[in-house]
Amino acid sequence: MRIRHNDIEINKTDPFSNCKLGRKEYALVLTDIVKNFNDGFVLAIDNEWGTGKTTFVKMWKQYLDNEDFKTLYFNAWENDFEQDILVTLISELKELKTSKNEESFKKVINKAFPLAKSLALGLLKTQIEKHVGNEFVQEFINQTSSSIADGLQEQIEIYTSKKKSIAEFRQSFEKFVSQTTDSKPVVFIIDELDRCRPNYAVELLEQLKHLFSVSGIVFVLSIDKVQLGNAVRGVYGSDLIDSNEYLRRFIDIEYSIPEPDTKTFTKYLYEYFAFDEFFEEKQRLQYRELQQDSSTFIKFATSLFNYERLTLRVQEKIFAHARIALTQFTANNYLVPSLFILLIYIKFKHNSIYNNLKNERYSLQELINQVESILPENVSEDDSHMYLYTLSMLLRSYNNSREYPNKENLIVTDESDSKQRLTFTSKFDKTENNKKLLGFLDSSRGYYSKMHDMGIKHLLKKIDITEKIMMN
Numbered sequence: 029m030r031i032r033h034n035d036i037e038i039n040k041t042d043p044f045s046n047c048k049l050g051r052k053e054y055a056l057v058l059t060d061i062v063k064n065f066n067d068g069f070v071l072a073i074d075n076e077w078g079t080g081k082t083t084f085v086k087m088w089k090q091y092l093d094n095e096d097f098k099t100l101y102f103n104a105w106e107n108d109f110e111q112d113i114l115v116t117l118i119s120e121l122k123e124l125k126t127s128k129n130e131e132s133f134k135k136v137i138n139k140a141f142p143l144a145k146s147l148a149l150g151l152l153k154t155q156i157e158k159h160v161g162n163e164f165v166q167e168f169i170n171q172t173s174s175s176i177a178d179g180l181q182e183q184i185e186i187y188t189s190k191k192k193s194i195a196e197f198r199q200s201f202e203k204f205v206s207q208t209t210d211s212k213p214v215v216f217i218i219d220e221l222d223r224c225r226p227n228y229a230v231e232l233l234e235q236l237k238h239l240f241s242v243s244g245i246v247f248v249l250s251i252d253k254v255q256l257g258n259a260v261r262g263v264y265g266s267d268l269i270d271s272n273e274y275l276r277r278f279i280d281i282e283y284s285i286p287e288p289d290t291k292t293f294t295k296y297l298y299e300y301f302a303f304d305e306f307f308e309e310k311q312r313l314q315y316r317e318l319q320q321d322s323s324t325f326i327k328f329a330t331s332l333f334n335y336e337r338l339t340l341r342v343q344e345k346i347f348a349h350a351r352i353a354l355t356q357f358t359a360n361n362y363l364v365p366s367l368f369i370l371l372i373y374i375k376f377k378h379n380s381i382y383n384n385l386k387n388e389r390y391s392l393q394e395l396i397n398q399v400e401s402i403l404p405e406n407v408s409e410d411d412s413h414m415y416l417y418t419l420s421m422l423l424r425s426y427n428n429s430r431e432y433p434n435k436e437n438l439i440v441t442d443e444s445d446s447k448q449r450l451t452f453t454s455k456f457d458k459t460e461n462n463k464k465l466l467g468f469l470d471s472s473r474g475y476y477s478k479m480h481d482m483g484i485k486h487l488l489k490k491i492d493i494t495e496k497i498m499m500n
Contacts, residue, residue, distance in 0.1 A: 038087055040090060044087050044091070047083075049289075049292070049340075051288075055087065062246050066211075067243045067244075068213065068241060068243040068246065069246055070236065070241070070246075070248075070279050072248075072282045073250045073251070073283050074251055074282055074284050076252050077222075077255065077341070078339035078341025078342060079285070079339050079341075089215075098209045099214070099215045099216075100216045102120050104218055104220050104221045104224050104228070104232060105224050108228040113228065117240065118137060118140055121133070124204075128207055129204055129208055132204040132207050135203070136197070136200045136201050139193070139201075205242060205244040205245050213244050213246045214245040216246070219250040220250065221233075221250070222255040226259035226260070226263045229259045229260075233278045236278065257271030257274075260274050288340070290330055290334040291330045293343065294326060294333060295326060297343060297344060297347040298322075298329075301348060303350075306354045307321050308322060311359035317479065318363070324365045325368075327414065328366035328414060329346075331414065332369065332404075335404030335407065338377075353490045356489075362478070362479045362482050366414060366417070367418050367487065370422070371484075371487060372491055374402070381398050385398075385426065392426070392436050392451065393451075395423065397455075399422065400454065400456045412458075416464050416465050420465060421479075423438065424469065424480055425486075428481065428482065450462050450466055
């Protein structure tokens with residue numbers, strides 16, 4: 029049994045063979061863009077955190093490699109501790125060095141020398157030796173004329189003013205790129221830029237624009253544009269900065285990977301975390317009331333995730349937690365799958381509601397008000413039926429767990445017309461006098477079972493993983 033979602037294995041021959049989201053078609057679209065506009069540009073793949081961008085760009089990189097593109101992958105977040113971005117980026121280019129372009133690569137390094145931001149020659153030499161290798165250290169030493177050495181003793185904060193040095197660097201870099209590949213551009217993927225220190229992220233963008241933007245190389249930024257925009261505003265110290273306009277200076281093409289089909293991904297997570305080991309266990313299936321639990325679990329999770337537009341990462345976390353919690357149930361324990369997954373969702377996304385519910389701080393009306401405020405609106409008729417049943421079980425089990433003085437009647441009989449009515453009102457139930465919800469809560473209408481005696485603490489203790497795990 030798995031309790032976390034591991035990185036997907038990328039098959040070198042068929043990189044998208046293990047992709048469960050059908051994203052190969054988007055890689056083909058992006059490949060066509062790169063192939064047909066190879067004069068150099070910056071492409072941003074803009075999706076929220078937790079939507080699988082890193083996995084996608086790694087699969088796409090392998091696909092490009094198989095198509096004879098020269099590619100580089102750089103995780104900016106893992107490297108934002110480095111002191112000199114220029115040196116770090118050039119060090120990545122070493123992967124492209126061959127006997128054919130070695131001299132050009134040396135010239136790139138030499139032209140970068142007066143632009144480096146290091147405080148002292150010794151520090152720069154250490155950085156170069158670390159990233160590029162001993163073979164190039166002597167090249168730097170040979171460049172230490174008095175004028176350059178003097179320049180390196182001061183921190184160069186605005187290198188863009190050095191127009192001549194920048195022009196020479198760009199010329200040497202473009203020559204290196206042209207000798208690296210023939211008809212296809214180099215594709216340099218920069219991932220996780222939005223998670224870096226704000227100063228690092230902004231400076232990297234500036235250097236891409238002013239130093240590395242040349243023909244023959246395509247930079248791919250895998251980002252969450254909203255988060256990167258926050259970094260921009262943080263660096264400039266003002267919420268008035270138009271971050272979108274700022275980022276347009278650096279990004280030529282924006283692309284968002286379409287969201288995957290929720291049902292497909294939910295079923296994948298169900299299989300990945302082996303929920304059938306619990307739901308389809310033979311002893312459990314002996315009980316008629318439990319035989320539909322697996323299909324109910326998938327159906328409700330799919331509906332909830334789809335309406336709430338949860339990121340893939342949040343969906344994974346909810347499923348992983350649900351799988352751990354299930355290890356505390358015995359084969360004959362009632363679960364109410366839709367209520368179970370709803371409570372875990374509330375725990376992850378609306379923790380204050382979860383804690384108040386757990387500590388019985390709500391009246392029935394307050395509870396339904398709070399939960400309905402986070403439920404999706406305008407659901408289908410079929411889904412509405414499922415949500416109302418889940419609400420009825422939430423209210424019933426919550427009331428069951430309360431001490432006797434705090435219990436409330438769920439239903440009362442109106443003396444004026446002898447009709448039964450709920451003691452609270454539901455906005456989710458659009459029927460007159462909440463007839464549907466009343467039907468679920470009125471046990472005399474044929475809905476009663478031993479499951480209705482269940483207290484919500486039975487679920488909460490397991491969701492909080494406070495009981496003994498029932499597994500070998």
